[in-house]
Amino acid sequence: MRVTTVLLAEDDSAISDPLSRALEREGYKVLVAPDGNAALSAALYNDINLVILDLGLPGTDGLEICRRIRDSGRDLLVLMLTARTDEVDFIVGLDAGADDYVGKPFRLAELLARVRALLRRREPEVLEISGVRMEARARRVLVDGAEVSLANKEFELLRALMTRAGQVVPREDIIDEVWHDPSLLTSKTLDMHISWLRRKLAGPNGGVDHRIATVRGVGFRFDSD
């Protein structure tokens, strides 16, 4: 599973509606659960990476849900959301095993930033394969020691390939991950970016890049030598 999935456990559609749209725009797959039970079962039986959990959910108590999620041993992040901003709740919330805590009202940008920050923990800081070194936080890529400057999409594309080096990554997966938009499925845009990326990876002397292999009818593969 490459695409990050967020479960939004929130009953107020005045919140969940725009928020889920914002999250989708950020490239996450979003599930919405309008009450405690739905949230819990969604969290346990789907492949979720992060739960945004409103404490004021109807049905099972939010804290209880959080605890049960923790007890289940699943590796997912919990970001608590609540109208009550006093310390008691935040303490109790963190104690129940939440990874972070945002009080309402919140700024959308802040919430998104927190989500990004939480998810960043699961990304490796530097990846080095076949002479290509990718430094995530510096957003920098070195090929055989020399820095090459990649555009945003190129960088994401390379990351998508490198994090699964040695395996074929289907076109569809790449598009999900880099463009977050299945409507590009039929487009040649991806090929274009592959082309640019290969050229940059090949170095300035313009040789042919041997690292990104095409698998006809399926996708691409970043070879680990």
Place this chain on the structure above:
Amino acid sequence: MRVTTVLLAEDDSAISDPLSRALEREGYKVLVAPDGNAALSAALYNDINLVILDLGLPGTDGLEICRRIRDSGRDLLVLMLTARTDEVDFIVGLDAGADDYVGKPFRLAELLARVRALLRRREPEVLEISGVRMEARARRVLVDGAEVSLANKEFELLRALMTRAGQVVPREDIIDEVWHDPSLLTSKTLDMHISWLRRKLAGPNGGVDHRIATVRGVGFRFDSD
């Protein structure tokens, strides 16, 4: 990067437990002391950078602990934490030598922000990267040995970039740190200051500055050569 150690002097484990987890997540090493004596000896005999000191600690009085820490001459920061939020305490607390003061109940985000802000003061007195020497207390900057005079915002901006040299600092983070005002996010003001800063860093002969790199759509990076 050195590890920053925080001493959490707090007896209520309902607070210290989750709070220490939150601090650890921020990347600090955390020690917990459940009473006054433990706090004092931990502060004096361990390599602590910052103490979060609950005034309501059992054993030795919190203010007294603070004074003793100060008297010991150790270079550490004290952030006071107390249920009593009236200004009398605040005054007394600062008088005892606290560097900052947070009343309960507090928001987690706020406490963490204060901690970060305090620790920023501890940042190295002089930072020297890629030929740029920044003397924090003197508020002076030398580029290849020659002093350049920076305006306030320029200085803060440069500091924000230099303290995270080698990493991309997102526009949003910079604005948080330098302007404390998210409404500037959409504005070109930051770019303006970047522009001025680059010009000054480039030196009088007006060459192009190579140190501050733009990362399109993300932020800026101060390159360590």
Place this chain on the structure above:
DNA sequence: CGGCCACATCACGCCTGTTTCATGCGGGCT
């Protein structure tokens, strides 16, 4: 061998993010 299909590239052009210029405002200093 011929045709088809998937992929690679080229050339173009829009659009968004960045840089810079010019301008104005306000606060501190003389």
Place this chain on the structure above:
DNA sequence: AGCCCGCATGAAACAGGCGTGATGTGGCCG
């Protein structure tokens, strides 16, 4: 008051990112 400096902002120049249609290429299958 008059001046200078720091700083925000609008407009305009500019650059690079990125999607698309046209066109080339090579493999695969009949």
